[in-house]
Amino acid sequence: MTSAVSARQPVYTHLVEGFGTVTITPVDPAADAGLIHGWVTQERARFWGMVEASRELVQEIYEDVDRRTTHHAFIVAREGEPVALCQTYECAEDRVSECYDALPGDVGVHLLISPGEGDPQPGFSANLMGAFFSFVFSDPATRRVVAEPDSRNTKAIARLERTGFVLGPEVVLPEIDLPEIYLPAKPARLAFLSAPQGR
Numbered sequence: 001m002t003s004a005v006s007a008r009q010p011v012y013t014h015l016v017e018g019f020g021t022v023t024i025t026p027v028d029p030a031a032d033a034g035l036i037h038g039w040v041t042q043e044r045a046r047f048w049g050m051v052e053a054s055r056e057l058v059q060e061i062y063e064d065v066d067r068r069t070t071h072h073a074f075i076v077a078r079e080g081e082p083v084a085l086c087q088t089y090e091c092a093e094d095r096v097s098e099c100y101d102a103l104p105g106d107v108g109v110h111l112l113i114s115p116g117e118g119d120p121q122p123g124f125s126a127n128l129m130g131a132f133f134s135f136v137f138s139d140p141a142t143r144r145v146v147a148e149p150d151s152r153n154t155k156a157i158a159r160l161e162r163t164g165f166v167l168g169p170e171v172v173l174p175e176i177d178l179p180e181i182y183l184p185a186k187p188a189r190l191a192f193l194s195a196p197q198g199r
Helices: 031-041 043-048 057-065 123-137 156-161
Strands: 014-015 020-026 070-080 081-090 106-113 142-149 164-174 184-194
Touching: 014 123, 020 123, 031 043, 031 057, 031 081, 043 106, 057 070, 070 123, 081 123, 106 123, 123 142, 123 156, 156 164, 156 184
Parallel strands: 106 142
Antiparallel strands: 014 020, 020 070, 070 081, 081 106, 142 184, 164 184
């Protein structure tokens, strides 16, 4: 799937042996809205919570993210081909902080891998996630990654465990109802990944 080319430059480049070069570039809401809309409105992305969203709403949501200093969204590409949408946020400045004691250096993450074409490639998700977490931990201030997938999303939870996350409790993220954004309450499973030793 092709999209308008964002004028933004990658903030992180990671060569994965045998997989290719992975780049991580900030989302350009206007240029990338069509691409993101095509991903988040598929049934396979139902836990992302935007299946019914219009392209205009997708752009508005990522314009709101773009205005924030605590929340960030990125397009992940492999050899120049967009393959995932990822988001990071400061846990202390997010609704997840109402569900556990957020510590300094806790960074929350969301990752949506695009629908692939052709047969599944062994190791594809694992390689992408490895590159993404290398990016998150490249900031020395990041001490721990926090994920909060929908507690019904058993595939995502199992993938996090395989990646090394330690599962925490099941919680309910509270509803957010603001003029610029609405998020319904969400049943979630917390999961934690500590920074690598000696990075």
